[in-house]
Amino acid sequence: MAGNGESTRLERVMQAGFDTLADLLRETNSRLDETNARLGKLEARVDETNTRLGKLEGRFDNFLKVAGTETRRLRTDVDKLARRVNRLERKAG
Numbered sequence: 001m002a003g004n005g006e007s008t009r010l011e012r013v014m015q016a017g018f019d020t021l022a023d024l025l026r027e028t029n030s031r032l033d034e035t036n037a038r039l040g041k042l043e044a045r046v047d048e049t050n051t052r053l054g055k056l057e058g059r060f061d062n063f064l065k066v067a068g069t070e071t072r073r074l075r076t077d078v079d080k081l082a083r084r085v086n087r088l089e090r091k092a093g
Helices: 002-092
Strands: none
């Protein structure tokens, strides 16, 4: 009977170990679910940020085009004024 008692004790210890492992697996799965939910939210925020960044890049490109056009226009105006000043100086000279 001593052998049988040891077998029963071993079975109880093994069952307790399996129960502990099952609890750990459930907890791990629960935490993985939470982590996946958080990752999903973060991915949505990244997508939103990328969309906003794309819009801002488009606006910035437009501003650069406008600035380039305005810069060329201003240079043309300055060149015209410089020629006019030169003509006036020659006439006055």
